[in-house]
Amino acid sequence: MSEPALLPPMPGQRLARGVCRLMRSLDHAVLTEFTPARGLRVDVIGLGPKGEVWIVECKSGRADFRADRKWQGYLEWCDRYFWAVDGDFPTDLLPGDTGLIQADAFGAEIIRMAPETRLAAARRARLQRDIARAAALRLQALTDPEAFSAGAF
């Protein structure tokens, strides 16, 4: 058993960690806080082995959901769209034609599978490129932070 990791500080981040563990178990590679297009930032995006793109928005409570004016803009950037909430969330608030995941900081499960609306090939290719670049840049920032400091060369 490895050292237990610190819990993320924000409720939405704790849900996202559990969602990412679920996605890992489903063989999706995940990225948090990803920007598919200017002005949009999704909590979790997952890329499956065949290139399937899932987006998961994590909502810590009713107010957090009510304040979200952007979620419909995310639908066109994925094949399947899910909400992730904790066990106390009033799920009746959520639109029925979206996926539902119940999560906490330690894991998650799919309560209702999201319907599939397949991305066009060009958009999928662009998303895969952008996910690849974002993930690789973050990885390099962690493994060699000096690559990002102004005076490195």
Next chain:
Amino acid sequence: MSEPALLPPMPGQRLARGVCRLMRSLDHAVLTEFTPARGLRVDVIGLGPKGEVWIVECKSGRADFRADRKWQGYLEWCDRYFWAVDGDFPTDLLPGDTGLIQADAFGAEIIRMAPETRLAAARRARLQRDIARAAALRLQALTDPEAFSAGAF
């Protein structure tokens, strides 16, 4: 200035770190030790902002180069192919129709630009998907190692 990072232990890894810093400065997102296809593992692969794919093989010396039986197999997985060597390497050994980078652990520069042979669209899309998945999985392994431990859920 951040804390200086430890030098990678192997000569080839030190070259790769410098190459990755160069690639970062050229706005390529990089991944080391990437497997484009079964049986092939490239030292550095870079993905540019328009999806350009560069492969860089790092050679620590004459013997390392002579022992490489696979490099021609890498050509079909990139738009441009480079060797990266240190200042003492006998560069006359290297084929002239490939790119050449001079590197150390701290940085690198392009001595000879590689000719371009553009990937087919389907192969580029597949590479971008595979780079995205590899990078995102490595990132999650660093940021939440428990997602990868058998007993996590």
